[in-house]
Amino acid sequence: MILTRRTLSLTATAAFLGLAAPPAIATEPEKAELVTLINAFEVPADQVEETILFWEKARDFLQTQPGYISTRLHQSLSPDAKFQLVNIALWKSPEAFQSAIRKMHESGLGASERKTVFHAALYKVVRTDKGD
Structure with a gap:
């Protein structure tokens, strides 16, 4: 896949939405592995509830898309944490995620427009507590 203006625009839009479009990745469909979206949100204190409501709308849309597996939104127990919200989502492949976005x-x-700053990327598992 070649990065185009459309791909870059989708990446910027996805980051604004609290999601990250994956970079151009060459994978063979039969060898595709699950990917994990980890998205830390810098949210002004007065916008946490608004951001949670937006996240719920995005979740409701994305869970209807092919390749979606699950998502969980976490809120910091500390009001001083840099990242008040962290979203962790599982997708069947980077391509499924990019299509959904x-x-x-x-x-x-x-x-x-919101003042929330998103720090999002897709990750693959490289080690687990099972020693692999």
Whole structure:
């Protein structure tokens, strides 16, 4: 896959929405592994509830998309934490995630401005507590 203006635009939109479109990745469908989205949110204290409501709308849309597995939103117990919210989601592949983000972008979900800063990326598991 080649990065195009459309791909870069989707990446920027996804980051605004609290999700990260994956970089261009060459994978063979039969060898694709699950990917984990980890997205830490810097949220002003007065916008935490608004951000949670937005996250719920995004979750409701994304869970209908092919390749979606699950998501969980975590809130810091410390009011002084840099990242008040952290989203962790599982997808069947980077391509499934990117397709879902593209569809969400096309739906217009999340068009409003917010002061939340998102730090999102896709990850693969390299070690577990089982020693692998």
